Amino acid sequence: MNGQGRSGGRPTLEEVAVRAGVGRGTVSRVINGSSKVSEHTRAAVEAAVAELGxxxxxxxxALAANRTDAIALVIPEPEARFFAEPYFSDVVRGVGATLAETDVQLVLTLAGSDRERRRLAQYLSGHRVDGVLLVSVHAGDPLPELLAELGIPAVISGRRSADEALPCVDSDNLAGAAEAVHHLLGRGRRAIATITGPLDVYGAQCRLDGYRQALAAAGQPVAEELIAVADFTEEGGRRAMRELLERRPGIDAVFAASDVMAAGARRELRAAGRRIPDDVALVGFDDSVVARHMDPPLTSVRQPIEEMGRTMARVLLERIAGESPEHSIVLPTELVVRESS
Amino acid sequence: MNGQGRSGGRPTLEEVAVRAGVGRGTVSRVINGSSKVSEHTRAAVEAAVAELGxxxxxxxxALAANRTDAIALVIPEPEARFFAEPYFSDVVRGVGATLAETDVQLVLTLAGSDRERRRLAQYLSGHRVDGVLLVSVHAGDPLPELLAELGIPAVISGRRSADEALPCVDSDNLAGAAEAVHHLLGRGRRAIATITGPLDVYGAQCRLDGYRQALAAAGQPVAEELIAVADFTEEGGRRAMRELLERRPGIDAVFAASDVMAAGARRELRAAGRRIPDDVALVGFDDSVVARHMDPPLTSVRQPIEEMGRTMARVLLERIAGESPEHSIVLPTELVVRESS
DNA sequence: ACACAGTGTGGGAGCGCTCCCATTGGCGTC
DNA sequence: GACGCCAATGGGAGCGCTCCCACACTGTGT
Structure with missing residues (x-):
């Protein structure tokens, strides 16, 4: 279309300045949308920018301004896997959506093995990103402390406890679980069991609390024998279901704290000859692909994962800009009712 | 542990040089593992580097060397969705694994909407990455040409035709499909139908060819009425299945070119009162979560997606380094047999 | 008439690295 | 013993930008 700068390489600020008949400083000001530049000059510069491409x-x-215009999304690999399959891509999509409006790059960092985490720490020490997005942090993880120490802005999703030092964005695990149980109560179920995730995971704890609160709110006693702890895996869900059936054969509903565990429970229920939802109603959590394709399709609590990604990115950018926005944001979940309940 | 550089900021090359009692150039050479540095000097520099962190x-x-040590992974969002769910994360994992051994950053770029693609083109024009990984490119996509024009190294997965200009890494769609059909033949099935993806997608075409070849190899005629074209969606798979049943009620096996379409087909088969696998055997492609959790679990053709990611990254790095490795790499698939066949 | 803000604006001084040329010193050679 | 050669090293010159100080100019107040 037009010459991209005669002398070979990409045009520089300097060249734009010459072309527009102004100084470097002025072009820089225009580029950065900054303050005081006369309307006339600005137009001239913009024309030159356009002509030169x-x-x-x-x-x-980055070198001059001592910032990178890049943020890292840290994916603790092993976790990401079972943490609901589309989770990963949804988060990325959300983060990407927010960043699309800025000029900030998204750098992906996998930190599965211990070796990789060490590399990552080293990497972050090099201040090669302006901020960090942390997904699904685990109990003993040193990363948050490291970041705080280095003074690198960060935002967490999947906090480790109620009082996390770093800003958090989470879905309302408690309310979501409560809604699921409330829904089962509404369907006339009375012997409602739950299969929880590992209770040292804060989110799993919240979901269990939600279960308890919903029963309490309905004036129902909470029987401890109706609570089985599992580990977010399918096999764990299956085992938990077996225990529950042994402890209380009369169960007529199960709230599983993840779809994958619900899938495990379903297999066990089948094996025990229980029909879903006729004999036992089943509700999961995450609303993952698994839920949609289960037989019968699984009622599940949907988390607004993409929105969480968007929000995390937004909060991080604000932090980087020096603003101190809300420390903790909780996004509402939504119960997606299907045939399993 | 040790002082991280007394004067506040991160230590610079210069400071390391002073500390080691050598010149900047020498430190640079050591850092870059480059050529001629005496053993003695190297040790001194390395010590200084360690002490100063x-x-x-x-x-x-990047500024001085005119390279960025970053590569972009371009995700055409809308596609990534139905292209088997874990696809995305598996590719990223593979790419990450290769990059982990280098000092190259992975920059994620979403290019869903047309607007975003324009932004991306602009972005790439800025030469902000050393190379580009393209996943699932579509027929009319201008990106490959743009990259060629800009002289930016790139590698494609999911090529658009047999003779792609850019280097490609793909799974062996043809052989995978052939194996699936061969497997069905081995189970004694004779009226084997197939549900294909959109035939302007090269991979879909290959899978259909595999179907044809397997039948031909077994001396079976290929009946065109047993071929239904769909679009990789569940609903499309369902419609295709309905057509097939109308055209040829005696079908005893179906090879669907994706798990999601197989899920659609299964629903239709159920509705028609056909049992799986007793009446009709079903095989999918992708070996996604959907396959594992279908009822009955779906036999499917697994693509080595993570390995594809690793390979793509490897080839790209070689290209960037100026080597001209294999132009096109085809990775073997694997049939995962489950209860549906 | 003069001083004094207040806008716009130009351009020097780096940011921390790589590239590459110049320099050094050790050693083999005739 | 002077010469050439090469490996090893030092350090200047940028890379293209931002930051910020200094310098016009224009007005306004006295």
């Missing part, structure tokens, strides 16, 4: 050199900018 | 400033390096 000027794109700022990110490295030079 | 020196980490090279990426921006400065």
């Amino acid at each position: 000027y794109v700022p050199n990110r490295a030079a900018r | 020196y980490v090279p400033n990426r921006a400065a390096r």
Whole structure:
């Protein structure tokens, strides 16, 4: 269409300045949308930018301004796997959506093995990103402390406890679980069991609390024998279901704290000759693919994962900009009712 | 543990040089593992690096060396969705695994909407990455040409035709499909239908060819009425199945070119009162979560997605380094047999 | 008439690295 | 013993940007 700068390489700020008949500083001001530039000059610069097809050199900018315009999304690999399958892509989509409006790069960092985590720590020490998004942090994880120490802005999703030092964005695990149980009560179920995740995971704890609260709110006693602890895996869900059936054969509903565990429970129920939902109603959590394709399709609590991604990115950008927004954000869940209940 | 550089900020090359009692150039050579440095000097520099906790400033390096040490993974969002759910995370894991051994960053770029694709083109024009990984490129996509024009190294997965200009890494769609059909033949099935993806997608075409070849190899005629074209969606699979049953009620096996379409087909078969696998055997493609959790669990063709990611990254790095490795790599698939066949 | 803000604006001084040329010193050679 | 050669090293010159100080100019008040 037009010459992209005669002398070979990409055009530089300097060249734009010459072309527009102004100084470097002025072009820089225009590029950065900054303050005081006369309307006339601004127009001239913008024209020159357009003609030359000027794109700022990110490295030079980073070097001079001592920032990178990049944030890292840390994925603790092993977890990401069972944490509901589309979770990962949904988070990325959400984060991406927010970043699309800025000029910030998303750098993906996998930290599965211990070796990789060490690399990551090293990496972050190099201050190669302006901020960090942490997904599904685990109990003994040193990363949050490291980040705090290095003074790198960070936002967590899947907090480790009620009082997390870093800002958090989470879904309302408690309310979601409560809604699920409330729904089962509404269907006339009375012997409602629950299969929980590992209770040292805060989210799992919240879901159990939600279960308790919903029963309490309905004036129902909470029988401890109706609570089975599992580990978010299918096999764990199955085992838990077996225990529950042994302890209380009369169960007529199960709230599983994840779809995958619900899938395990379903297999066990089948094996025991229980029909779903006729004999036992089943509700899961996550609303993952598994839920949609289960037989019968599984009623499940949907988390607004993409929105969580968007929100996390937004909060992080605000933090980086030096604003101190809300410390903890809880997003509402939604019960998706299907044939299993 | 030790002082991280007394004067506040991160230590610089210069400071390491002073500390080691050598010149900047020498330190640079050591850092970059480059050529001629005496054993003695190298040791001194390495000691200084360790003591100071020196980490090279990426921006400065990028600016001076005119490279970025970053590659982009372009995700055409809308596609990524139905292209088997874990696809995305598996590719990322593979790519990450390869990059973990280098010092190259993975920058994630979503390009769902047309607007985003334009942004992306703009972005790439800025030469902000050393290379690009393209996943699931579509027929009319201008990206590959743009990249070629800009002279940016790139690698594609999911090529658009047999002779793609850019280097490709794909799974062996044809052989995978053939194996699936062969398997059905081995189970004694004779009226084997297939549900294909959109035939302007090269991979879908290959799978259909595999179906044809397997039948031909077994001396079976290929009846066109046993071929139904769909679109990789569940609903499409369902419709295709309905057509097939109308055209040829005696079908005793179906090879669907994706698990999601197989799920659609299963629903239709159920509705028609056909039992799986007793009346009709069903085989899918992708070996996604859907397959594992279907009822009955679905036999499916597994693609080595993570390995594809690893390979793509490897090939791209080689390209960037100026080597010209294999142009097109085809990775073997694997049939995972479950109860549906 | 003068001083004094207040806008816009130009351009020097780096940011921390790589590239590459110049320099050093040790050693083999005729 | 002078010469050449090469491995090893030092350090200047940028890379393209942002930051910020200094310098016009224009007005306004006295």
